[in-house]
Amino acid sequence: MSQTTETAEPFALSPEILAKIDKIVPRYPSKRSATLPLLHLIQDEKGFISQQAAEWVAERLELEPIKVLEVVTFYPMFQQKPIGRRHVKVCRTLSCALNGGAQICQKFKDAFNVDLNETSKDGEVTVEYVECIASCGTAPVVQIDETLHENVTEERADQLIEEIRANAKQAS
Numbered sequence: 731m732s733q734t735t736e737t738a739e740p741f742a743l744s745p746e747i748l749a750k751i752d753k754i755v756p757r758y759p760s761k762r763s764a765t766l767p768l769l770h771l772i773q774d775e776k777g778f779i780s781q782q783a784a785e786w787v788a789e790r791l792e793l794e795p796i797k798v799l800e801v802v803t804f805y806p807m808f809q810q811k812p813i814g815r816r817h818v819k820v821c822r823t824l825s826c827a828l829n830g831g832a833q834i835c836q837k838f839k840d841a842f843n844v845d846l847n848e849t850s851k852d853g854e855v856t857v858e859y860v861e862c863i864a865s866c867g868t869a870p871v872v873q874i875d876e877t878l879h880e881n882v883t884e885e886r887a888d889q890l891i892e893e894i895r896a897n898a899k900q901a902s
């Protein structure tokens with residue numbers, strides 16, 4: 731099949747995701763309400779929401795692309811660029827900040843030699859500073875991929891860093 735788009739990598743979704751999208755959209759009285767579920771599905775498959783992905787969703791839901799981009803930029807769970815195989819999110823909101831979140835975050839940055847929202851050179855780890863992840867009572871918290879780590883001391887951060895490194899070695 732020939733591609734007419736000018737971009738180097740045309741945006742395409744798997745048939746499985748397209749089938750899910752076709753099922754989801756009619757469930758909503760207004761197509762716009764399907765924006766979040768569609769973005770989640772696409773991020774699950776692609777790892778992030780590119781400009782092309784946002785435009786694709788806009789077209790599918792008959793919205794202006796800016797409406798979809800507003801959603802993507804508003805919700806911190808949506809990534810706008812590729813991230814590492816391991817995703818470290820350190821909470822920076824009040825309870826966590828008061829309990830040493832910045833020092834914990836610095837440890838991860840130093841360990842993987844990255845700035846905030848950057849991915850290590852080997853593509854393994856992305857470190858992000860995020861807003862409250864709803865575990866303020868056990869601050870400071872760090873979420874690594876889907877797992878939440880509570881009451882993270884500097885020693886615990888060191889352990890988590892070692893676990894990430896060990897996991898990376900096994901994976902390579």
Ligand code: FES
Nearest residue numbers: 821826862865866
């Ligand atoms: S302030 Fe960190 S989880 Fe709420």
